[in-house]
Amino acid sequence: MAGTVAMRRTAARRQPDTSATTEPTWVRTLLIVVSLIFLAIFLLLPLLAVFSQALAKGWEVYAQSLWDADALAAIRLTLLMALIVVPINTVFGVIAAWAIAKFQFVGKSLLITFIDLPYSVSPVIAGLIFVLLFGRQGWMGPWLESHDIRIIFAIPGIVLATLFVTFPFVARELIPLMQAQGTEEEEAACVLGASGLQTFWRVTLPNIKWGLLYGVILCNARTMGEFGAVSVVSGHIRGETNTMPLQIENLYHEYNITAAFAVASLMALLALVTLVFKSFLQWKTSQQLSAEELGYTGD
Amino acid sequence: MGIEARNITKTFGTFTALRNVSLSVATGELVALLGPSGSGKTTLLRIIAGLEEPDDGSGAILFHDEDVARTQVGNRKVGFVFQHYALFRHMTVFENVAFGLRVRPKSQRPGRNLIKYKVMRLLKLVQLESMANRYPHQLSGGQRQRVALARALAIEPKVLLLDEPFGALDARVRQELRQWLRRLHDEIHLTSLFVTHDQDEALELADRVAVMNNGQIEQIGTPDDVFHKPATEFVVKFLGQVNFFHARLEGGKVHFSTLAWESPEHAGTPSQPAHVFIRPHELDVNIIRNGHPALQATVKRIHSAGPNVRLDLTAESGERLCAEMTQERYRSLNITSGSTVFVTPRDVKVFADKP
Numbered sequence: 001m002a003g004t005v006a007m008r009r010t011a012a013r014r015q016p017d018t019s020a021t022t023e024p025t026w027v028r029t030l031l032i033v034v035s036l037i038f039l040a041i042f043l044l045l046p047l048l049a050v051f052s053q054a055l056a057k058g059w060e061v062y063a064q065s066l067w068d069a070d071a072l073a074a075i076r077l078t079l080l081m082a083l084i085v086v087p088i089n090t091v092f093g094v095i096a097a098w099a100i101a102k103f104q105f106v107g108k109s110l111l112i113t114f115i116d117l118p119y120s121v122s123p124v125i126a127g128l129i130f131v132l133l134f135g136r137q138g139w140m141g142p143w144l145e146s147h148d149i150r151i152i153f154a155i156p157g158i159v160l161a162t163l164f165v166t167f168p169f170v171a172r173e174l175i176p177l178m179q180a181q182g183t184e185e186e187e188a189a190c191v192l193g194a195s196g197l198q199t200f201w202r203v204t205l206p207n208i209k210w211g212l213l214y215g216v217i218l219c220n221a222r223t224m225g226e227f228g229a230v231s232v233v234s235g236h237i238r239g240e241t242n243t244m245p246l247q248i249e250n251l252y253h254e255y256n257i258t259a260a261f262a263v264a265s266l267m268a269l270l271a272l273v274t275l276v277f278k279s280f281l282q283w284k285t286s287q288q289l290s291a292e293e294l295g296y297t298g299d
Numbered sequence: 300m301g302i303e304a305r306n307i308t309k310t311f312g313t314f315t316a317l318r319n320v321s322l323s324v325a326t327g328e329l330v331a332l333l334g335p336s337g338s339g340k341t342t343l344l345r346i347i348a349g350l351e352e353p354d355d356g357s358g359a360i361l362f363h364d365e366d367v368a369r370t371q372v373g374n375r376k377v378g379f380v381f382q383h384y385a386l387f388r389h390m391t392v393f394e395n396v397a398f399g400l401r402v403r404p405k406s407q408r409p410g411r412n413l414i415k416y417k418v419m420r421l422l423k424l425v426q427l428e429s430m431a432n433r434y435p436h437q438l439s440g441g442q443r444q445r446v447a448l449a450r451a452l453a454i455e456p457k458v459l460l461l462d463e464p465f466g467a468l469d470a471r472v473r474q475e476l477r478q479w480l481r482r483l484h485d486e487i488h489l490t491s492l493f494v495t496h497d498q499d500e501a502l503e504l505a506d507r508v509a510v511m512n513n514g515q516i517e518q519i520g521t522p523d524d525v526f527h528k529p530a531t532e533f534v535v536k537f538l539g540q541v542n543f544f545h546a547r548l549e550g551g552k553v554h555f556s557t558l559a560w561e562s563p564e565h566a567g568t569p570s571q572p573a574h575v576f577i578r579p580h581e582l583d584v585n586i587i588r589n590g591h592p593a594l595q596a597t598v599k600r601i602h603s604a605g606p607n608v609r610l611d612l613t614a615e616s617g618e619r620l621c622a623e624m625t626q627e628r629y630r631s632l633n634i635t636s637g638s639t640v641f642v643t644p645r646d647v648k649v650f651a652d653k654p
Contacts (some may be wrong), residue, residue, distance in 0.1 A: 093480040162319075184383060184385035185386075187350055188386075188450075189377070189402075191348060192373070192398055192402065192454055193376075193399055193402055193449070194402040195373070202387075204388055207389060
């Protein structure tokens with residue numbers, strides 16, 4: 001008896017259509033077709049255009065465009081940005097999420113608001129803030145100049161601007177996850193004699209690793225792709241302060257379309273790899289979650 | 300004394316969770332903290348464990364006569380079992396149980412083989428040797444609770460504290476696990492304190508029961524004591540179903556409904572209002588007046604599925620009553636819904652109304 005009930009329930013889950021929510025076939029087809037066409041026009045077509053333009057003059061020109069000294073410098077700088085910014089924001093994100101999810105303190109909601117700030121501020125404004133702070137006419141400009149320190153139109157400025165724009169990604173990903181997991185496992189670890197650090201490495205970190213990786217990947221994608229804020233602070237010095245997105249813009253303005261699209265194709269590839277990673281991580285996280293849920297209802 | 304908590308007070312903001320509570324548990328004893336939610340029982344348990352701090356300067360906590368109030372939670376050597384198990388979800392059963400041994404400082408950490416030996420011995424104790432390589436989500440609720448217990452025992456705790464250990468389990472598993480825990484306790488004799496809101500669980504499992512209400516311990520005693528000699532009205536009401544009457548004490552007698560009951564212990568008390576409580580099984584039901592003072596009542600409903608038969612009655616004077624009897628007695632009475640019966644109390648609990 002219990003068996004038939006259970007079977008009926010899974011059957012019902014597989015076919016959730018009840019007469020109240022079922023649409024006629026033509027409506028369903030229409031909705032699916034419309035969304036597919038939309039995706040094709042706005043996502044697939046541009047992607048194809050990037051690769052076809054990049055390869056329009058053949059593989060040789062494509063390779064040459066990428067092997068160009070300035071292009072290589074831009075690629076190197078972009079990778080350097082990722083190497084600096086992503087680890088810093090990962091550590092910051094974990095610390096902030098930990099503090100918000102596991103402790104009660106005054107000013108907690110203020111901290112959450114601040115973490116969200118880069119989402120709501122235009123990247124161009126973010127860049128301008130740093131120019132106003134560290135630029136030659138800025139607040140700290142004279143002092144920096146007298147000590148021969150360059151921030152704006154140099155790599156430190158690009159790092160700062162990118163840090164600002166990308167810092168919510170990891171924290172935002174972790175906060176809901178850590179809040180949902182609560183503090184019972186950490187308490188259990190403490191009672192069993194684990195120190196704070198042991199608790200973090202052995203209990204907290206393994207529990208958040210998929211969400212953390214997901215946040216890191218999003219953060220990395222944005223770091224490499226950031227244009228607005230970096231554009232304001234970098235000064236577009238070819239071979240020195242041009243990241244890949246800036247290099248693409250430069251080439252495009254010089255009517256060097258093939259080279260522009262060649263570099264763009266690299267970024268598109270990066271986006272595709274990120275997408276695959278992202279889907280994998282999402283699948284992994286949901287698998288972990290559903291396994292736990294199944295366990296809980298399995299009593 | 301195995302566990303001693305003295306004069307513990309705890310407030311959360313404006314809410315007082317514990318008011319100057321003292322509790323002792325003898326070495327090797329199993330004591331239940333019984334009370335409704337919000338009564339402070341879990342807070343007391345967490346303070347004893349060191350997961351919460353009592354209010355500044357209030358109280359002392361001793362394990363085996365050693366003051367641990369200033370000792371960090373990790374150094375108190377308590378075995379703590381959480382209501383929702385709190386197993387490490389990314390670790391196997393084996394790793395969960397081994398955790399407390401693996402995080403010890405290097406000088407005190409047992410070797411790999413010793414850890415394996417200890418963990419497997421504990422898993423054998425909780426009958427889960429075959430599950431060592433499973434993950435928590437692959438276990439049933441009862442199995443998870445046993446893993447949590449093995450993990451708590453792995454650090455060779457001085458005392459064992461259990462927070463609603465069977466709260467998240469279904470009735471049948473609960474019953475089994477309860478008897479199993481009692482047998483385990485008789486085997487290892489670890490000083491234990493557990494929190495529950497289920498009076499059957501407390502009465503069946505514990506050597507002594509502390510009934511808590513509103514941040515205070517109302518009564519502490521053997522299950523027999525708290526059930527048969529309740530100290531306060533709250534204890535009577537909390538330990539199972541009970542019939543309640545407004546009454547009046549006068550000249551050594553308590554008057555309720557249409558009855559006057561001799562109450563020798565109130566012989567000296569002046570005339571005043573009182574409350575009377577009678578357990579359903581302490582009401583005798585007859586179909587004729589047998590000479591004893593009795594309440595006349597009408598049978599409203601009969602619940603006969605179970606070891607005992609329960610009758611819902613309405614007294615002549617309007618009160619609703621509940622009476623319980625054996626199946627044999629019920630059959631010999633030959634009553635149906637609507638029958639008129641005569642009800643005589645065998646025992647009543649009288650509490651003078653507090654002014």
